[in-house]
Amino acid sequence: MSQYENFAYIYDDLMDDVDYEMWVNHIEKIIKKSGxxxxxxxxxxxxxxxITIPLARKGYDIAGVDISYSxxxxxxxxxxxxxxxxxLLEQDIVELDFDLYDLDCVLCACDGFNYITEIDDLKKVFAKVYELLKKEGVFIFDISSYYKIKSILGNNFMGESRENLSYMWTNYFDEETNLIDMELDFFVKVEVEDDEEDNLYERYREVHHQRAYEESELVTLLKEVGFRDVEVFGDFDLEKSKENSQRLFFMSKK
Ligand SMILES: C[S@@+](CC[C@H](N)C(=O)[O-])C[C@H]1O[C@@H](n2cnc3c(N)ncnc32)[C@H](O)[C@@H]1O
Structure with missing residues (x-):
């Protein structure tokens, strides 16, 4: 089972504790800081x-790309x-086929680049972004830090049982390759009219593959393709990232 098929339909439920308003405001602060x-x-x-919908609501002219139809x-x-x-465009960002140039900003929020598990592929994405941006255009993305993937997600097991949805999430992190496999088993309550059949659940499984990147690796990659003024902020602050920052925000300019 590939990534984000059935999982797509429970993604928003599982993310219901994420403060997207704060996330979007933070992105706007970074845009402002970039000048x-x-x-x-x-x-x-x-x-x-x-992230796309609130930014559109704020008046940005925004297009979104994702590999998952669902x-x-x-x-x-x-x-x-x-x-x-x-x-909205259904595309693999590694093979991004987009030819509107002189863009003001390219954005990738919440782990999108952790899903690119080959560094050469990520370099290809960065190079394409550079090509698409206008001079002075800004590139902003955030990822789960190396620290978070190794020490928080690591080889851990997580789970939650809710009325309509339960899940078991098992991680396997390989320090040699920096790759993490995340096995997600989830159980979704089946909506039925009949009260007697009120405890039927459908089980789905997806395995997600991510890569933990060191901050320095990505800064080097950005500079190699031509970006300048690279800055990395930790968590939802505009301060330099720390050793135990779980989310890293990268800002760079063409
Ligand atoms: C954790 S979700 C984040 C979604 C969204 N950015 C948000 O903030 O809620 C990661 C997304 O990356 C997408 N993705 C993973 N690999 C991709 C690829 N190669 N090309 C395009 N999208 C990809 C997945 O389909 C998924 O929608």
């Missing part, structure tokens, strides 16, 4: 649109329900 004038944004790995399907339903039209 770039941003009206249009290309968002890579946009998922169900949790994640985009959820994004589209939400945008239609809210009356916020979105441009």
């Amino acid at each position: 770039s004038s941003v009206k249009n944004i290309l968002e890579l790995a946009c998922g169900t649109g949790n 994640m985009l399907d959820v994004a589209l339903s939400k945008s239609e329900e809210m009356g916020i039209p979105l441009v």
Whole structure:
């Protein structure tokens, strides 16, 4: 089973404790700090649109790209329900086929790049982003830090049991390759009319593969493809990242 198929339809439920408003405000603070004038944004790995929709609502002209049809399907339903039209493209960002140049900003939020497990592929993405941006354009992304993947997610088991949804999440981290396999087993309550059949659940399984990147590795990669003024902030602060920052925000300019 590939990544983000059935999982796409429970993703927003599982992320219901994430403060996306704060996330979007933080992205705007980084845009401001960059000094770039941003009206249009290309968002890579946009998922169900949790960042895309609020940014569109704030008036940015935004397009989202994601490899998962199902994640985009959820994004589209939400945008239609809210009356916020979105441009969504189903593509692998490693092979990004996009030819609108001179973009103000390219964004990738919440682990999109952790899913790119080959460093050469990530370099290819960075080079394409550089090509697409206008001069002075800003590239912003955030990832789960090496510290978080190794020490928090590591080889841990997590689980939760809710009324309509339960899951078991088992991780295997390989320090040699810096790759983490995440096995997700989830049980979704089946909606039935009959009260007697009220405890039927469907079981799904997906295995997600991510890579833990060192901050210095990514800074080098950004500079190699031409980016300048590279800065890395820890968690949701505009301060330099620390050893135990779990989320790293990268800002760089063309
Ligand atoms: C953790 S979700 C984040 C979604 C969204 N950015 C958010 O903030 O909620 C990671 C997303 O990366 C997408 N993704 C993973 N690999 C990708 C690739 N090679 N090309 C495009 N999207 C990818 C997945 O389909 C998924 O939607």
